[in-house]
Structure formats: structure tokens, C-alpha cells
Amino acid sequence: MRDVAIASFAQTKYVRNQVELTEVDMIIPVIGDAISRSGIPKSEIGFYCHGSSDYMAGQSFAFVGAVDALGAFPPIAESHVEMDGAWALYEAWVKIQCGEVDSALVFGFGRASMGKLRETMNLQLDPYTLGPLGIDSISLAALQARALIDAGKTSERQMAEIAIRNRRVAKDNPNAQVTGDFEVEKLLAEPTIVSPLRKHDCPPISDGISAVVLAAGNHIGRGESKPVFIRGIDHRLDSHQLGGRDLTRSPSTKLAGERAGVHDGPVEFAELHAPFSHQEVILREALGLGDEVVINPSGGALAANPMMTAGLTRIGEAATHIAAGKAGRGVAHATSGPCLQQNLICVLEGE
Amino acid sequence: MADELLSAPHVLEYDYRRSLGEVLSRFFTGLRDRKILGVKTNAGRVLVPPSEYDPESGDATSDDWVEVGPGGVVKSWAWVNEPLGRHLLDHPFAFALIQLDGADTALTHAVDAGSEASMRTGMRVTARFADDTIGAIGDIVAFVPEEGS
Structure with missing residues (x-):
């Protein structure tokens, strides 16, 4: 395996409704920032890959518009995944492993505010047995939360405490959207949106962009911050039929974690892409993370959940945490699909 | 020659039909007939809704179908x-x-x-079919609590 490092990370501040800028306007400064801080001249970036969803924009081939932000002349090598930017990073990592390129710019973006997100997320479902039910993202997560509560693996109180911890920690994250100190009794007194989920159990609707530059070979170490190495990366998925799997467990996360070598060294912290509070419980169990592991130094997806890049942001935040010398080794996770259907695990380590 | 214009009709529409495939066709044809069908995996598990493969093994499912429910x-x-x-539904459910x-x-x-208080895990429910069934998941309007449960 080639050593591949995260050379730089850049992101926007996440907001509920970005109305002043187009996607291209939003992308240009963020990727410019990422490239500049990577120390790799733009002319030497070997590959570009991004994650976004045309369903967010409500327009087919909307993702092609993002290429306008790249400056694709002279011609560049470029690809796109209709997934979170974390999977774009995986594609770029594979391309680097194949020896085709030595650097890549990866980014993800989403403006979930443009539509009705709960209903837009229905369009990712099996269009025969699930889609026509109109089942939305919060109802799907609520089915999973109830199953977890019934199994005795969490409680509405513990879920509230998870939301409180993430949003308290996020006060130190200048890019987070929902931050502050909340009291568990007050939160539990709130009505449910889709029982058993209350507003605090659900992620905010966020507009934003994040970008990572990957470096290999002679490009490693050119950046402003210390390189952070990808020691393992793997992604797996479970059945799309909710009733065909045990929603209280995440076998795909467990397998991806094993294949990425999560426990080949000490896990000091983890950035988990758990958009709904109860999902943090499932992911911790699947990855075998004990109480000594710090979860979400950034505040996680409950503090900001930019659709199509919240997973890439977990990887970027984890790398930033290590590059700053706050930890030596950690795990980043990204999810996609209903009820944690698909999961990506990335193990990161400093020099 | 200059006044000889070529023309052709152009209709903008999705004038095609999409096949559901062998397995889901059978499931939805069953629903149209007010029957809920499941397919057996090679290990003997009955999948409802059915699929063409066993999600646990990746193997193709069998040709053995059974009626389940309602x-x-x-x-x-x-x-x-x-x-x-x-x-x-347009009311709480x-x-x-x-x-x-x-x-x-x-x-x-x-x-x-009717109300959240009527719901509990483990309760028994039964399918309520639409008056006119067309071979879609909405042929079951909803499930309702089973009488006497």
C-alpha cells in the first residue's frame, strides 16, 4: 500500500439557508483554501472527485455545474459520486493506490435548504415497496430509535444526553450550526416530531461545503500542517430492506471497521457521522469503542449535517484534530442511506 | 429546394413502461389479488417483501412462494x-x-x-386493502389493529 496523507482540509461555516451564493460561488473559496494550504500547486493536482446529489438541487446533472468551480482548462481528470464526499475520497484514494496520480482534491457539497429535505430523502429508497409509502428521513430514523429503545440499548434520556454533549462540544467549533448548553429535563419535556424522536435527536438542515487534498509520494509534507496518514479505509453496506436486517446493529460498520484495522492500534477518538442521536450508540457498539474513546471533538452531525459532505467533514475534522497534535490516532466514519445502511471507516494517524 | 422543409413529429413524454422483474412482479400481482406473498431463501427463511437474492448469503432466492399474513x-x-x-394517510398514524x-x-x-396510545411493540395488526387494487404497495391502504388484540 502507498502512504496517502490528508494534506489539508477546508470547509464553510454551516448555515440553515445559504441564499446569497450559488453552489459554484460557495465551492470556489473552499477548494482554493484547501489547495493553497496543501502546498501543492493547482497545476499539479492529479485528480478531482466530488460528492453531491442532483436531488438536492432538483435538477439532473446539476453536479456538472460544480466543474465550473474547478477551472477545467487545460483539461483535468475529474469524477463524481452521487454520495457523500467521503466516498469521493475513497475513489481518489483508490486512484492514488493504483499509482495513476499522486494527489487529489476531494470535496462534497449540498444545499439541503432548497427542498423539503425529509421528503427529498424518500427518493433514495427502493421505489417499489418503500418509496410509495412516502416514508421520510425522520420517520425512518424513528423506527430504528424505537427498536433500539425496545432492545434496552438506549433510552430517550440517553439520546438527549448524546445531543447535549455534541452541541456543548460544538461551541468550540466555529463552523458548527447548532451549539450551546441544553438541559436534559427541558429537552425531554419537548414534544416528539416523529415519536420517539424529538427535535434535539435530529440533525439540523445545513448548507455547506468541505474539501480535502490527498497527497502521496513527493507531495507529502508540502502543506501548512503536518500530514495525517490514512492507515485503513473500507466501506460496506447492509440490505436496503429495513425489515430484512436488525436495525439495532450495524454489521456493515463492524465489517468496515475490521477491514480498515480500527483496533490495530489505540483509538484515542472517533468522529462518527451519526445524524440522529441514537445512531451514535449503534456505531460505538459496532466499532467496539469504549468509554475511554472521545467521541466527536467537532460536535458531529448533530451540530451540523451538510448533506453529501457531513461524512467527508468527519474525516477532515479528524485529520485536523491529529494535525494539531491533540491526538495521535483516530477513526472517522461516514454514513449513507436509511438507518445507517452504508458505512465507511477511515483510520487516521499522525507522523 | 429552399422552401422544402423537413419535419417530424416530436412528443415529449416518458412513453415507456418499466418491468418490475420476476420477483416483485409476482409480489405486486399478488397484492392486486389481495394476497401477500413471500419467497423462500435456500435456508428456508421467508422474505416479505421478497427479493431476488438472500441478503444474508447473496444467493438467489428459491422459486418457492408462500402466502403470508394478512x-x-x-x-x-x-x-x-x-x-x-x-x-x-392524512391523519396521525x-x-x-x-x-x-x-x-x-x-x-x-x-x-x-387512531392514537399513539394505541400503539405498542408486539401488537397484532392486519392489512386493510383498497377497494380498487392496481398491483402496488398502496393496495394495502394501511394495517389496522386486529380486533380483540
Whole structure:
């Protein structure tokens, strides 16, 4: 395996409704920032890959518009995944492993505010047995939360405490959207949106962009911050039929974690892409993370959940945490699909 | 020559039909006939809704079909206080995972139970079919609590 490092990370501040800028306007400064801080001249970036969803924009081939932000002349090598930017990073990592390129710019973006997100997320479902039910993202997560509560693996109180911890920690994250100190009794007194989920159990609707530059070979170490190495990366998925799997467990996360070598060294912290509070419980169990592991130094997806890049942001935040010398080794996770259907695990380590 | 214009009709529409495939066609044809069908895996598990493969092994499922339900047990549920426009019901209801009698997996659908207080995990429900069935998941309007349960 080639050593591949995260050379730089850049992101926007996440907001509920970005109305002043187009996607291209939003992308240009963020990727410019990422490239500049990577120390790799733009002319030497070997590959570009991004994650976004045309369903967010409500327009087919909307993702092609993002290429306008790249400056694709002279011609560049470029690809796109209709997934979170974390999977774009995986594609770029594979391309680097194949020896085709030595650097890549990866980014993800989403403006979930443009539509009705709960209903837009229905369009990712099996269009025969699930889609026509109109089942939305919060109802799907609520089915999973109830199953977890019934199994005795969490409680509405513990879920509230998870939301409180993430949003308290996020006060130190200048890019987070929902931050502050909340009291568990007050939160539990709130009505449910889709029982058993209350507003605090659900992620905010966020507009934003994040970008990572990957470096290999002679490009490693050119950046402003210390390189952070990808020691393992793997992604797996479970059945799309909710009733065909045990929603209280995440076998795909467990397998991806094993294949990425999560426990080949000490896990000091983890950035988990758990958009709904109860999902943090499932992911911790699947990855075998004990109480000594710090979860979400950034505040996680409950503090900001930019659709199509919240997973890439977990990887970027984890790398930033290590590059700053706050930890030596950690795990980043990204999810996609209903009820944690698909999961990506990335193990990161400093020099 | 200059006044000889070529023309051709152009109709902008999606004038095609999409096949459901062998397995889902059978399932939805069953629903049209007010029957809920499941397919057996090679290991003997009954999948409802059916699929062309066993999600546990990746093997193709068998040609052995069985009728299940219309009653079943709620395995998990989520109470929707304020239905959205695309939901099947326009008044408060539950989404639920329902393991139909004779099935080993659960079907996702709606339960029209009146109030959240009427819902509990493990309750028995039964399918309420539409007056006019067309071969779609909406042929079951909703599940309702089984009488006497």
C-alpha cells in the first residue's frame, strides 16, 4: 500500500439557508483554501472527485455545474459520486493506490435548504415497496430509535444526553450550526416530531461545503500542517430492506471497521457521522469503542449535517484534530442511506 | 429546394413502461389479488417483501412462494403526529415494521391506529386493502389493529 496523507482540509461555516451564493460561488473559496494550504500547486493536482446529489438541487446533472468551480482548462481528470464526499475520497484514494496520480482534491457539497429535505430523502429508497409509502428521513430514523429503545440499548434520556454533549462540544467549533448548553429535563419535556424522536435527536438542515487534498509520494509534507496518514479505509453496506436486517446493529460498520484495522492500534477518538442521536450508540457498539474513546471533538452531525459532505467533514475534522497534535490516532466514519445502511471507516494517524 | 422543409413529429413524454422483474412482479400481482406473498431463501427463511437474492448469503432466492399474513406483529413503530404530503394517510398514524404471520422478515408500512396510545411493540395488526387494487404497495391502504388484540 502507498502512504496517502490528508494534506489539508477546508470547509464553510454551516448555515440553515445559504441564499446569497450559488453552489459554484460557495465551492470556489473552499477548494482554493484547501489547495493553497496543501502546498501543492493547482497545476499539479492529479485528480478531482466530488460528492453531491442532483436531488438536492432538483435538477439532473446539476453536479456538472460544480466543474465550473474547478477551472477545467487545460483539461483535468475529474469524477463524481452521487454520495457523500467521503466516498469521493475513497475513489481518489483508490486512484492514488493504483499509482495513476499522486494527489487529489476531494470535496462534497449540498444545499439541503432548497427542498423539503425529509421528503427529498424518500427518493433514495427502493421505489417499489418503500418509496410509495412516502416514508421520510425522520420517520425512518424513528423506527430504528424505537427498536433500539425496545432492545434496552438506549433510552430517550440517553439520546438527549448524546445531543447535549455534541452541541456543548460544538461551541468550540466555529463552523458548527447548532451549539450551546441544553438541559436534559427541558429537552425531554419537548414534544416528539416523529415519536420517539424529538427535535434535539435530529440533525439540523445545513448548507455547506468541505474539501480535502490527498497527497502521496513527493507531495507529502508540502502543506501548512503536518500530514495525517490514512492507515485503513473500507466501506460496506447492509440490505436496503429495513425489515430484512436488525436495525439495532450495524454489521456493515463492524465489517468496515475490521477491514480498515480500527483496533490495530489505540483509538484515542472517533468522529462518527451519526445524524440522529441514537445512531451514535449503534456505531460505538459496532466499532467496539469504549468509554475511554472521545467521541466527536467537532460536535458531529448533530451540530451540523451538510448533506453529501457531513461524512467527508468527519474525516477532515479528524485529520485536523491529529494535525494539531491533540491526538495521535483516530477513526472517522461516514454514513449513507436509511438507518445507517452504508458505512465507511477511515483510520487516521499522525507522523 | 429552399422552401422544402423537413419535419417530424416530436412528443415529449416518458412513453415507456418499466418491468418490475420476476420477483416483485409476482409480489405486486399478488397484492392486486389481495394476497401477500413471500419467497423462500435456500435456508428456508421467508422474505416479505421478497427479493431476488438472500441478503444474508447473496444467493438467489428459491422459486418457492408462500402466502403470508394478512395479520402480523409490529416489531417497531414510529408515530407521525403531522403527516407530510406524500404519506399514505392524512391523519396521525404510525409507520411500522410488521412481521406478517408466516414471514421471517418485516414489511415497512403504515398502521392506522387512531392514537399513539394505541400503539405498542408486539401488537397484532392486519392489512386493510383498497377497494380498487392496481398491483402496488398502496393496495394495502394501511394495517389496522386486529380486533380483540
